Amino acid sequence: MSRASDRAYSGIRGMILSGELPAGSQLGEEVLAERCGVSRTPVRDALRRLESELLVNRNEAQRSFVADWSLSDVADAFELRAMLESYAARRAAERIDDQTLQQLRAINHAILRAVQAEPPDVIGFLEGNRDFHAIILETAQSRRLAGLLGSLIEQPVVWRTAHQYGRDALRRSQSEHDELLAAFARRDGAWAEAVMAAHIRRAFHFYADAHQGLAMIDVARQP
Amino acid sequence: MSRASDRAYSGIRGMILSGELPAGSQLGEEVLAERCGVSRTPVRDALRRLESELLVNRNEAQRSFVADWSLSDVADAFELRAMLESYAARRAAERIDDQTLQQLRAINHAILRAVQAEPPDVIGFLEGNRDFHAIILETAQSRRLAGLLGSLIEQPVVWRTAHQYGRDALRRSQSEHDELLAAFARRDGAWAEAVMAAHIRRAFHFYADAHQGLAMIDVARQP
DNA sequence: GCAGAGCTTATTGTATACAAACACGTCAGG
DNA sequence: CCTGACGTGTTTGTATACAATAAGCTCTGC
Numbered sequence: 001m002s003r004a005s006d007r008a009y010s011g012i013r014g015m016i017l018s019g020e021l022p023a024g025s026q027l028g029e030e031v032l033a034e035r036c037g038v039s040r041t042p043v044r045d046a047l048r049r050l051e052s053e054l055l056v057n058r059n060e061a062q063r064s065f066v067a068d069w070s071l072s073d074v075a076d077a078f079e080l081r082a083m084l085e086s087y088a089a090r091r092a093a094e095r096i097d098d099q100t101l102q103q104l105r106a107i108n109h110a111i112l113r114a115v116q117a118e119p120p121d122v123i124g125f126l127e128g129n130r131d132f133h134a135i136i137l138e139t140a141q142s143r144r145l146a147g148l149l150g151s152l153i154e155q156p157v158v159w160r161t162a163h164q165y166g167r168d169a170l171r172r173s174q175s176e177h178d179e180l181l182a183a184f185a186r187r188d189g190a191w192a193e194a195v196m197a198a199h200i201r202r203a204f205h206f207y208a209d210a211h212q213g214l215a216m217i218d219v220a221r222q223p
Numbered sequence: 224m225s226r227a228s229d230r231a232y233s234g235i236r237g238m239i240l241s242g243e244l245p246a247g248s249q250l251g252e253e254v255l256a257e258r259c260g261v262s263r264t265p266v267r268d269a270l271r272r273l274e275s276e277l278l279v280n281r282n283e284a285q286r287s288f289v290a291d292w293s294l295s296d297v298a299d300a301f302e303l304r305a306m307l308e309s310y311a312a313r314r315a316a317e318r319i320d321d322q323t324l325q326q327l328r329a330i331n332h333a334i335l336r337a338v339q340a341e342p343p344d345v346i347g348f349l350e351g352n353r354d355f356h357a358i359i360l361e362t363a364q365s366r367r368l369a370g371l372l373g374s375l376i377e378q379p380v381v382w383r384t385a386h387q388y389g390r391d392a393l394r395r396s397q398s399e400h401d402e403l404l405a406a407f408a409r410r411d412g413a414w415a416e417a418v419m420a421a422h423i424r425r426a427f428h429f430y431a432d433a434h435q436g437l438a439m440i441d442v443a444r445q446p
Numbered sequence: 447g448c449a450g451a452g453c454t455t456a457t458t459g460t461a462t463a464c465a466a467a468c469a470c471g472t473c474a475g476g
Numbered sequence: 477c478c479t480g481a482c483g484t485g486t487t488t489g490t491a492t493a494c495a496a497t498a499a500g501c502t503c504t505g506c
Contacts, residue, residue, distance in 0.1 A: 048272075049271075052275045073366075073367070076365050076367050077367055080307075080310075084303075084306070144277065144296070148303065151370070
């Protein structure tokens with residue numbers, strides 16, 4: 001996309017995902033424009049995009065804020081994601097070709113290496129994970145489905161909490177990918193669907209457990 | 224929302240839904256601005272919104288066009304809608320209060336009157352139908368779910384094809400709402416979910432049949 | 447001391463001018 | 477006649493100025 005508009009989008013998005021802009025803080029167009037080195041016009045564009053991805057909320061007076069996610073919001077998103085992404089897995093299993101299957105195997109192998117590193121390479125894990133799911137979504141061949149899921153995958157809180165996951169949790173996730181690959185290899189849509197549903201739901205409980213720990217740390221930090 | 228931006232949005236949206244702007248036609252910002260009586264800025268805003276609702280496509284050069292929906296696109300949207308809206312029905316059944324239930328009954332009674340009118344009042348049917356589903360979605364109490372479904376419900380082709388439906392088809396739809404109400408009255412989430420899934424899938428086949436007829440008419444009209 | 451009206455200021459919405467990118471048509475060369 | 481490069485015109489992107497609106501504050505009256 002266009003340069004300035006893109007810089008604004010990825011700039012703001014990065015600030016939100018990294019936590020530099022904390023949840024609930026107001027997003028003034030002027031301030032953001034200055035920080036991104038562009039004018040307000042592309043910033044407004046970016047805010048609209050981020051709003052459609054639910055990373056940004058607007059109040060009745062059209063002022064923008066960083067969305068804050070309650071645990072029930074996150075649970076909601078995971079529930080929907082489980083439903084849609086398991087549907088994607090079913091479609092992918094029915095459409096996948098051998099080359100794509102090999103590609104997924106390679107990615108999951110890379111994830112395994114990240115998990116087994118000392119200490120575990122969480123960034124590498126997350127990136128591999130993202131690619132793995134992205135390829136499945138692409139293989140499902142439904143533009144609409146891709147659009148819907150797009151707004152569900154990026155969850156700042158979840159992303160940041162990932163660093164709390166232990167090696168076992170990461171390993172579990174990786175081995176569930178293996179089972180998914182087995183279902184793909186057999187072109188068994190129902191199997192893939194079931195495995196993916198379990199995979200996402202487990203991921204939610206990983207998050208919920210780790211988040212509880214984080215929340216307690218946050219509380220302890222209060223002055 | 225703001226006045227000019229809103230006028231542009233509903234103006235363009237209306238032109239698309241009514242077929243005034245046929246599928247595939249280019250949407251020049253300047254032209255639309257003039258037709259809506261606003262400047263390009265709110266038009267750009269509106270186009271972005273419509274793009275996120277998939278009523279508008281943009282090519283690689285950032286030019287906007289009215290989205291054209293193949294039958295398989297529509298099938299795709301219905302499939303996703305069936306999944307999400309039956310989930311909404313389940314949640315609604317588990318959360319609905321007596322007052323809302325009464326409200327839904329009243330709406331469905333109005334739909335019945337529209338169906339029984341001579342000739343059948345298709346506009347009234349569609350409006351009642353929209354309200355009925357909107358209230359269920361609201362009762363489901365999931366902002367995310369509402370957001371996802373928002374982009375699936377408005378399908379220009381489907382809307383326009385509705386006038387091809389016969390009285391039997393409309394009546395069938397209305398009586399399925401009755402069954403949904405029965406499930407709501409019992410707070411039976413699973414029942415509501417199943418009825419809704421069947422309801423949406425039947426609606427798709429109504430559309431597909433009527434559309435086939437329409438498509439043939441269109442072909443016959445070609446010079 | 448509290449409530450509310452009115453002013454002040456901050457923030458967003460809109461219009462417009464200009465810059466950049468792209469599509470299309472034209473013309474020259476083979 | 478075909479091909480490709482170039483220039484022109486159209487379309488979108490960006491910046492900026494100004495208008496409208498909402499929030500916050502003060503000051504007044506009770």
